[in-house]
Amino acid sequence: MSPxxxxxxxxxxxxxxxxxxxxxxxxxxxxxxxxxGTSGAGKTTLVMALLGLLPWRGGQVSGEVLxxxxxxxxxxxxxxxxxxxxxIALVPQSPMTALNAAVSLRSxxxxxxxxxxxxxxxxxEPRLRQLISEVQLPxxxxxxxxxxxxxxxxxxxxxxxxxxxxxxxAILLADEPTSALDPVTQAEIVxxxxxxxxxxxxxxxxxxxxxxxxxxxxxxxxxxxxxxxVECMSVAHLExxxxxxxxxxxxxxxxxxxxxxxxxxTAMDSSARAQDSIELHLSNANREAQREDTHLTAxxxxxPCEEQMRSYSCTH
Amino acid sequence: xxxxxxxxxxxLLVVGAVLVLRWxxxxxxxxxxxxxxxxxxxxxxxxxxxxGRDRTVRVSAALLIGLAGATAAAALTTAIAGCFxxxxxxxxxxxxxxxxxxxxxxxxxxxLFLLMMARSLLPLTASPLDTAVATFVxxxxxxxxxxxxxxxxxxxxxxSAEWMIQxxxxxxxxxxxxxxxLLPHLRSLLLPQFLICVxxxxxxxxxxxxxxxxxxxxLPSWGSMLLELDNSALLARSHWVYLPIxxxxxxxxxxxxxxxxxxxxx
Numbered sequence: 309m310s311p312x313x314x315x316x317x318x319x320x321x322x323x324x325x326x327x328x329x330x331x332x333x334x335x336x337x338x339x340x341x342x343x344x345g346t347s348g349a350g351k352t353t354l355v356m357a358l359l360g361l362l363p364w365r366g367g368q369v370s371g372e373v374l375x376x377x378x379x380x381x382x383x384x385x386x387x388x389x390x391x392x393x394x395x396i397a398l399v400p401q402s403p404m405t406a407l408n409a410a411v412s413l414r415s416x417x418x419x420x421x422x423x424x425x426x427x428x429x430x431x432x433e434p435r436l437r438q439l440i441s442e443v444q445l446p447x448x449x450x451x452x453x454x455x456x457x458x459x460x461x462x463x464x465x466x467x468x469x470x471x472x473x474x475x476x477x478a479i480l481l482a483d484e485p486t487s488a489l490d491p492v493t494q495a496e497i498v499x500x501x502x503x504x505x506x507x508x509x510x511x512x513x514x515x516x517x518x519x520x521x522x523x524x525x526x527x528x529x530x531x532x533x534x535x536x537x538v539e540c541m542s543v544a545h546l547e548x549x550x551x552x553x554x555x556x557x558x559x560x561x562x563x564x565x566x567x568x569x570x571x572x573x574t575a576m577d578s579s580a581r582a583q584d585s586i587e588l589h590l591s592n593a594n595r596e597a598q599r600e601d602t603h604l605t606a607x608x609x610x611x612p613c614e615e616q617m618r619s620y621s622c623t624h
Numbered sequence: 625x626x627x628x629x630x631x632x633x634x635x636l637l638v639v640g641a642v643l644v645l646r647w648x649x650x651x652x653x654x655x656x657x658x659x660x661x662x663x664x665x666x667x668x669x670x671x672x673x674x675x676g677r678d679r680t681v682r683v684s685a686a687l688l689i690g691l692a693g694a695t696a697a698a699a700l701t702t703a704i705a706g707c708f709x710x711x712x713x714x715x716x717x718x719x720x721x722x723x724x725x726x727x728x729x730x731x732x733x734x735x736l737f738l739l740m741m742a743r744s745l746l747p748l749t750a751s752p753l754d755t756a757v758a759t760f761v762x763x764x765x766x767x768x769x770x771x772x773x774x775x776x777x778x779x780x781x782x783x784s785a786e787w788m789i790q791x792x793x794x795x796x797x798x799x800x801x802x803x804x805x806l807l808p809h810l811r812s813l814l815l816p817q818f819l820i821c822v823x824x825x826x827x828x829x830x831x832x833x834x835x836x837x838x839x840x841x842x843l844p845s846w847g848s849m850l851l852e853l854d855n856s857a858l859l860a861r862s863h864w865v866y867l868p869i870x871x872x873x874x875x876x877x878x879x880x881x882x883x884x885x886x887x888x889x890x
Contacts, residue, residue, distance in 0.1 A: 364784060364788070365789075389795050393794040394795055400789075400793070406787055408805050411805070419791075419804045423796045
């Protein structure tokens with residue numbers, strides 16, 4: 309068996325405040341690992357640390373991030389730069405602020421291309437056309453001439469995914485890529501990420517507080533709690549989870565996890581269309597759940613998922 | 625609208641000055657020894673100075689020299705400040721601290737004394753043009769630290785912006801980050817700094833000139849023109865002696881209001 313693509317063993321702190329204790333995990337070629345945790349568990353810090361960018365946020369990292377056997381954290385600055393975007397790429401959390409409002413979308417792509425390719429703008433064109441269709445953005449030059457303020461949040465997230473995939477990285481870090489999106493767009497983005505990682509064999513580290521999307525996207529699941537990975541298991545065996553942090557995450561689901569997994573399994577067997585409908589369904593259920601938390605009013609219970617959730621929240 | 629009025633007023637002044645210089649028979653240094661300290665006449669519309677030089681021509685030349693020199697010096701000082709501020713913002717913290725300390729040192733230098741030293745280092749035979757260049761270069765060299773601080777603060781805030789982090793994550797080189805990501809955003813800091821420096825340098829040159837440290841004779845400048853105002857004999861002869869100071873105030877007013885307009889509508 310080939311060695312893992314990414315081997316991580318690191319600790320991170322901001323000054324004297326320790327945020328990540330001893331985080332250890334591996335990521336294999338083509339694998340999708342979900343990293344879940346509540347807000348403040350250190351998810352974004354982990355992403356920054358993995359890219360060697362934590363110093364820009366005023367933090368310090370110790371340990372190692374091995375990509376192809378080279379430690380990204382101790383590489384000279386110019387070699388680390390060559391890794392970022394080329395071998396390991398990022399899909400960030402907030403699409404609107406991650407794009408520079410003063411610059412056109414095309415300039416974003418051109419600069420990112422120039423950072424790793426000396427072949428010039430001509431070679432970029434076919435790649436760009438291919439990417440734009442892969443992430444289902446409007447074709448044509450008019451779209452790329454726009455500035456980030458002139459596109460929707462969902463489109464901005466697709467642009468960022470295309471930007472991350474530009475150099476066909478071996479590892480894709482997705483830092484809560486759906487948190488700024490509406491449920492429908494969330495489902496579309498999750499589906500897109502799954503397709504892309506399956507088609508290109510890209511290893512995916514999907515970081516989220518949204519356990520539902522992780523269950524749909526990932527093979528394995530790691531639970532980050534108080535700066536350490538407390539449990540790491542195959543998604544299929546999630547029902548055997550033991551750690552209190554994992555259990556509380558599972559309890560926060562709108563439907564029991566067993567039901568979800570069986571849904572997912574049947575969905576995987578059936579067509580892609582069915583998968584979409586279930587994703588939408590679950591996202592809606594999730595949204596309804598949040599609404600129900602705030603004011604428990606009696607509504608029409610025509611949605612079976614909603615009904616289940618209601619009984620669930622009554623028993624717990 | 626105000627911005628356009630200020631710009632048109634400035635343009636008219638410059639065009640007028642250029643035309644006056646083109647049509648003047650002798651140029652700014654020509655002396656009419658028969659009519660020194662003359663009041664209004666058909667030959668000299670705004671009179672002459674002690675040496676019989678035409679005041680209209682000299683004030684036009686002073687306006688152009690002052691404006692050109694101050695603009696060049698402002699561009700230079702803004703460029704220095706931009707480079708310095710960016711270098712400090714993107715260096716390790718100890719280098720940044722050192723650079724900021726350096727700008728502190730520059731701010732606390734007794735610059736008038738330094739200017740006098742710098743001017744005294746120039747040989748007495750230095751051409752008037754050299755003295756003009758030296759004056760404005762020294763102004764530019766002394767003007768950057770305050771501006772550099774502003775740029776440093778601005779760049780520091782931009783450094784940790786999400787899109788900068790995203791740029792790093794894409795593997796962009798530092799110079800790509802600066803050119804693509806920083807400069808468009810720093811423009812709103814750099815442009816007002818530049819526009820504020822222009823009138824400030826015109827005033828500084830006028831003050832230096834009044835002390836005899838500015839642009840050398842026979843090249844006219846605001847400073848040497850204002851020097852006439854302490855000649856009581858001349859003051860009694862003609863009210864046109866006040867023309868240079870009136871024009872200087874008008875020029876400064878248009879420049880200041882233009883800078884203010886640009887800043888508020890940036």
